Amino acid sequence: MKVSMLRRVMDLVAPRSCCVCENRLAPEEEYVCLGCNLHLPRTGHALHPYDNDMAKAFWGRVRHIERAAALIFHHSGSEASYPIYRLKYMHRPNLGPTLGRMMAEEMGAHGFFEGIDLIVPVPLSRERQAERGYNQSELIARGMAEVTRLRVETDILFREEYRGSQTTRGRWERNANVEHAFALRNGDKIRNCHILLVDDIVTTGATLCACAQVLEQVEGVRISLASVGFVDQRR
Secondary structure, eight states: OOOOHHHHHHHHHSOOBOTTTOOBOOTTOOSSOHHHHHHOOBOOGGGSTTTSHHHHTTTTTSTTEEEEEEEEEOOTTSGGGHHHHHHHHSOOTTHHHHHHHHHHHHHHTTTTTTTOOEEEEOOOOHHHHHHHSSOHHHHHHHHHHHHHOOEEOOSSEEEOOOOOOSTTOOHHHHHHHHTTOEEEOOGGGGTTOEEEEEEEEESSSHHHHHHHHHHTTSTTOEEEEEEEEEOOTTO
16 A cells, blocks of 8 residues: 555644554554454455345345445454444544444445445434434444445434433343334435445344334335444354
């Protein structure tokens, strides 16, 4: 990789850090340092976007699903989980676009975004977003859009209420927690569109299923799914 003089100067003025270990990046490194990059547990989902483990988790649950992929396997407490934790709980909004660009560059190399019309991030409730200061899924989507040039729509899907975090809930509790939690507006904007629904982590898939079921009310909608992390329930 050829590094411009501007990049070298900017790295002196405002050093960039690895989104995993937070050590300073070398001028030729992008987002993740070489050491961390070698050890990220990539899923490989984008190589088989129609029948990978994540896609299969939604079969029979999302009627008009096209493809699905996560960038890495997510294991609670692992080093690879740090960027998502810092983004969600340690007020590091800059990590959202960074992770989105990583996803877009790696998944896009395998044609994952072909035929997709727009990106819809999973929404937060007004109260939750005010508390955090931002929607991490929207920031991830914005980073993806920088690379893919797809538009991001945030006025289609709304979360009507926040019933507490999904983090400590079991599978059935997660389903109940998000049932009827989302609402559709401006449905005409997505008629006959292929939508990429974006979240930060997929555990049981309850949140994405609840969102997809609302979007599927619109005529001609097809849905693909993307996330930074995927928790393989079989592990």
